[in-house]
Amino acid sequence: MTFIHPSMSGLPNDRERELTRRQTGDKEPSSPTGDDSDSFEEDEKDEEEDDDDLRPPQDPVKVAFDEILEQIKNKELKLGRSEERKKFFHRYEKYLEERIGEKKNLLHVLAYYEGSANISMKSLVTQLCKKYPKEYARLLVAKDDTGSENNPLYAAITRKNFRLVAYLCENKEGSQTVTTAIETALAMSCGERGENCLHAAIRSKMPAQTAISLIRLTNDETLKAQDSKGFTPLHYAVEYERCTDSQFDVVKTLIECGDSALDKLGNKPDYFSVYRYHENTHERAFKTTKPNVKAMAEKEKERVPPVREEDLRRPDGLNKKGMEPDKLDPRPEALQQRPRTQREGPHSLKDERKPGDLARPQRRDTDTNSPVEPNGPPHNGYLHAPSQGGPVMAGKEAPHNDSLNPGVRFSKETPKRESSVARSRRVEEPEVTEESAEKIRELLQLHYLRTRSPETAASRLYGKNPNAKHICFDYLGAPSKVNPEEFKDSFEHVKLDSVLQYVAFSNLEVRPAPEFPYSLDNPVEAEGKGRCDMMFFFEWLRQDKGVKRILKVIVEDLDTPAHSDEAIEKTLEGFNVEILDWRKTDLCPETMYTSSSKLREIYLRWSGNNAVLRSWSEPDGLRRFEDLEKVHLHVKQDLETSMRTKKNIDKFCERLNSSTPTIEQTRAVPTPDEQPTISVKPSKIIRVSRIEQDGQHERLLTMNLAASPGEIKQEQTLQPHRWLTCMDEFREMIQNVWSWSMKQKLQQQNDLQKPVEIALIDDGIDVLQPRLRGKISDGKSFDFGDKGANRIRSHWISERGHGTVMAKNIARICPMAKIYVIKLETHFDHKEQKSRIGARSAADAIDAAVDRKVQIISMSWTIAQPSTSDEKERLDTAIRRAISAGILLFCSSADKGLHQDNDYPAASNPSKMFRIGAAKANGNAWDWVPNITNLDFIIPGHEVAEKALLDDDPSQTFQPQTGSSVATALGAGLAALIICCVQLAAIHTQMNQQVDTPTAVTVSDLREVKRHDGMKAAFGAIGTSMESQNKFVEVWRVFDKAAKEMRVLEKERRLGVVAALAPKFVRNYGM
Structure with missing residues (x-):
């Protein structure tokens, strides 16, 4: 289009009009007197084209x-x-x-x-x-x-x-x-729901395998995240309307990847736990079944012409359903197909069908909540067809609504054509079944009972529990003689769940003995002295209280005579016990297996007879239990010496965990071309712990020293606490290198002559412990005892043994370090059953460490933020002083689980302190560790057992320790070890006069690694696991190889290995 400049005046001449018409395609305008009926439309078209040019x-x-x-x-x-x-x-x-x-x-x-x-x-x-x-x-x-x-x-x-x-x-x-x-x-x-992708994936009914893959990519924070309703992805996953066969695997994966969501509650007023939400949706689904079916039946009656009875008859006089006319069920077909619930309780429905009839549950559309017949198309007009596009969910066509499409009707024979995109985004929707819902409900219930305390489990299963239903029956400490009728009358009011977390009975005698209709197969003969009293109690649980499953059984049966094997088998029959603590000496393995083949944990009382140990560890003994994970062995010192007893137990552990050859054969009779294959089936390690005769000390004897490739991937480590095994091996090598290096007469600088000193601020230590001899540099106490006592509690006594354990863990990782013991003022809170630390005492202790000029402070404890401003300022000032002095501060996270971790000392200055959490054997954070993102690192702190040394008393016990306090001590020890490695490398540089070499480690590097940023970089340079959000330090990446290399070298050459290792810890070099 030709534009006329605004400066030009007057009308265009004929030539200009002609040029304009040629560019826009306009026609010669009609004369004023001619026919101009199309003129207006043409002008509009011209304007539109002008707009296109101006766009x-x-x-x-x-x-x-x-x-x-x-x-x-x-x-x-x-x-x-x-x-x-x-x-x-x-x-x-x-x-x-x-x-x-x-x-x-x-x-x-x-x-x-x-x-x-x-x-x-x-x-x-x-x-x-x-x-x-x-x-x-x-x-x-x-x-x-x-x-x-x-x-x-x-x-x-x-x-x-x-x-x-x-x-x-x-x-x-x-x-x-x-x-x-x-x-x-x-x-x-x-x-708009404030949800994450996992919420959306579950709600959208993503195909199970796709959802499972997505779940495995998430972390615990995503799994337990709550939307605007307070619901987690797991809440939505267990909704009744999603309970299909494949959904069970989705729910199971959600729990396996992180079960913290089980402790999350929905918003008020109901505060639904995951389990209670599942039960609620199940109840609501069946409450809405009746009115929906009735309305649907009325609608069908209006639309479908009445069916004559003679049309349904067959030649034999029966109707098409094979029933006489007067026996026709008057209910609508959909109502006849209503599922029959297997559960008891207020949400169960009575079914008028005769017993044995099969029922298929009704599917419901999640968006419209309208019923869908199991074998027919949905009544809302949505189309469902087999998948055309792989593992994707069903898309929806527009409802067949005549009011929206006048004159167009969709029949069953001529459905509306759906687009290829709609076909590509849907699969046939899986059917909701009562069987799947029950499997999911049972999975949730059992997980709560297996992993939560009785109090927590009950609250998650029943909420406020208005019906006062119990999940345990504890009768320990009861009178030893029980009248059966009086017992039943006394406990008639007690309501028990059908699945119990545990039952516990002391040594009871039922008198007068009831006539057991459920007693032994053969009448008790005179020479049979074995008792059978427990049969009464467990039959009472089974028959009177409706108990079907018991996860843990505790029975005192050490008196003579004990229960017979047959009585024990009859007592426990059918309860599917998982943890058995039947306190009978030398319990028969066949009896245990007959009682329950699903045992995961067994407590055994051993008389000292080695023949019994051998029977327990034979292929037909405890090794038959496919699910067995742990054995607690109560040891009674009898005829043999302690050394012989230890030897017998060690061999028992070896036999118990030896692989058993199995014949892999798919058919009972092989074909001529097919031969049975004998292979060794990889078996998981059964942990064995030794409990001494007093029952107070338990020592872990076995660790997972081998695992199958599949287990390695699942556990993320090659063995439980491989971290500790690696560091134990490296420690043995490097302490010899250190001793040899310190003996060399060199003109070393002052920094190279001093050993690392760690201030351990705790409740004191037992200095007489053999493992701490030569490791303590000095100490100081700020515990002045009770007011008015005019006493001081010395640092060489540990009030509750906590400080002693922490000192041992530090020395375990870095035996070259010296420990400066500072004792805090502690008061034992009998109500909370824990020690309390005074804030002023903590501030004084930190100041003392600064005055001592230590390199590291280890604080394996937490306290609440001081209540008064003076105490808070006093403690903050002491911490700032330590940071300014360049001291590395290691402190514990508060093991509060889901609670917010804002406790001191870490909360005072988180960016300048190492906040350490406890890790489990597989490298994941311990369940009670708070938000892992707020931690600097996680280090083994779950069931950490001391390493037995050659000079230990064989009868000495080492109880496994758990908590972030243990992890903190190990972390402080690791920091000291890194400093020692850099220090040895600097000595090596000076000995070989390699100061000018680019990769040589010098005193300046030593000073750098002692700083907070330098040490944090050193921890990171060792390597961390992605699964732990780069928090778990995988020490074997660096120290395993070095330990192996030093093992085959002379002492003089081992120093070179350490010198080659040290640059990895210095920030200037990295990995």
């Missing part, structure tokens, strides 16, 4: 994204070849992190794309992740501005584009950046 140019980013989508739609995008990738990214690289309307980036555009995900889309996502991991990570966690702030992963999930979800979460290159981004994206709160 601003399109957004180049949107154009690029549209081009990419078009290539995906046509399946033209194939980036497998190098030249294709180069061409594509040359064209679009500059747009990868750009955004279009509503702040959508490229991944958002893919997520909102109406078409189906295909191989071209997968190729694009894969290459983005591989070629641009940092950019891809940023795209994945970016939120759009659609009103609900969704990241691409959440958008794909909510739109049920599950193929794209799988593509987005693939990380074939194993990029840590992408792994972290995926984990972050899954955890982000999106949508």
Whole structure:
């Protein structure tokens, strides 16, 4: 179009009008007197074309994204070849992190794309992740501005584009950046519900295998996150309307990956736990069944013409259902198919069908809550068809509503055609079954009972428990003689759950003995002296109280005569006991197996007879139990010496954990070409702990020294506390190197002559402990005892043994370090059953450590934030003083589980202190450790047993210790060990006059590693596990190889190994 400049005046002449018409396509205007009926329409068309010319140019980013989508739609995008990738990214690289309307980036555009995900889309996502991991990570966690702030992963999930979800979460290159981004994206709160991707995935009924893969990519924080209703992903996963066969695996995986969600409660007023929410949705589902079925029946009656009785008759006089006409069930078919619940309680429904009839539960559409017949199409008009597009969920067609489509009716024979995209995004919806719901309910209930205290389990199962139902029956300490009738009358009011966490009975005698209709197979003969009193109590549980399962059984049976083996078998029959503590000496393994083949844990009373140990460890003994994990062995010192007893027990442990050859054969009779294969089946390690005769001390005897490849991957470590095993081996080597180096007459600088000194602030230590001899430099006490006593409690006495244990753990990792003992003022709280520490005493202790000029302070304790401002300021000042002095401060996290960890001393200055949490054997955080993101590192602190030394008394016991306090002491010891390694390397440099060598470690490096930032970098340089959010220090990456190398070298050459190791701990070198 030709534009006339505003400065020009007057009308255009004929020539100008002609030029204008030629460019726009206008026709010669009609004369005023001619026919101008089309003139107005043509003018409008001209104006529209003028508007097109005036429209601003399109957004180049949107154009690029549209081009990419078009290539995906046509399946033209194939980036497998190098030249294709180069061409594509040359064209679009500059747009990868750009955004279009509503702040959508490229991944958002893919997520909102109406078409189906295909191989071209997968190729694009894969290459983005591989070629641009940092950019891809940023795209994945970016939120759009659609009103609900969704990241691409959440958008794909909510739109049920599950193929794209799988593509987005693939990380074939194993990029840590992408792994972290995926984990972050899954955890982000999106949508109007304030939910994360896992919430959305569960609610969208994502296919089970896709959901399970997604769950395994998350962390505990994501699993226990609560949405606006207070519900976790696990809450939604156990809803009754999702209880399909495959959903059981989803729920099981959620629990296996982190069960913290089981302790989360929904919002008021109900405060539903996961279990109670499942029960509530189950009850609501069946409460709404009756009215929905009735309404549906009325609707069917109006729509379908009445059926004549003669039409249903067969030649034999019966109707099509094989029933006489007067026996026709008047209820609608859907009502006849209503499921019959297997549960007891207020939510059960009576079924009018005769016993033995099979029932199929009714499926419900999750969005409309309308019933769906098990064998027919949904009544809401939605189409359900077999999958056309792989593991994705069902999409929905528009309802067949005549009011929305006048003149168009959809019949059963001519359904509305659905789009290919809809077909690609759905699969046949699995059927909800009562059997699946019961399996999920039982899984939840058993997990609560196995892993939670009786008080917590009861509250999660019953809430406020208005019916006062009990999950335990504890009768220990009761009168020894029991009248059976009086017992039943006394406990008639007690309500027990059908599954009990435990039962416990003392040594009881039932008098007068009842006539047991359930007694032994053969009448008790005169020579049979074995008792059978417990049969009465367990039969009472079974028959009178309806108990079907007992997880743990405790029975006192040490008196003579004890119960016979047959009586024990009859007593426990059918209860599926998992933990057996039947306190009878030399209990027969066959009796245990007959009583319950599912035992996970067994307490054994051993007389000292080695023949019994051998029977327990034979293939037909305890090794028959496939689920057995732990054996507690109560030892009675009898005829043999302590050395012989120890030898017998050690051999018992070896036999118990030896692999048993098994014949792998698929058919009973092999074909001529098929031979049985004999192989050694990898068996998990059965842990054995020794409990002395007094019952007060238990010592862990076995550790998992071997595991199958599958278990290695699952446990994430090669053996429980491999961390400790590795450090024990390295310690034995390096302490010899240290001793040899200190004996060399060298002109060393002052920093190289001093051993590392650690201030242990605790409740004192027992200095007479053999393992601490030569390790204590000095000490000081700030415990002045009770007021008015005019006494001081010396640092060489540990009030409750806590400080002694911590000192041993420090010395275990770094025996070269010296420990400066500072005793705190402690008061034992009898109500809380724990020691209390005074804040002023803690401040004085830290000041004393600063005055001593120690390099490390170890504080394996926590206290609440001081209540008064003076005490708080006093403690804060002492901590600031220690930080300013360059001292490394190690302190524990508060083992409070889900509670917020804001306790002192860590809360005073978290960024300048090492906050340490306890790790389990597999490298994951201990269950009671608070939010792992607030910790610096996690270190073994769960069931840490002392290493037995050659000079130990064989009868000495070493009780495993658990808690972040143990981890803190080990962490302080590791820091001291790192300093010693750098110190030895500096000595090696001076001995060989290699100061000018680029990689030589010097005194300046030693000073650097003693600083907070330097030590934190050293811990990180050792290596951490991704599964623990890079918190668990995998020491074997560095120290295993060094220990092996030193083992075969002379003392003089071992120093060179340490010198080669030390640069890894210095920030200037890294790994």
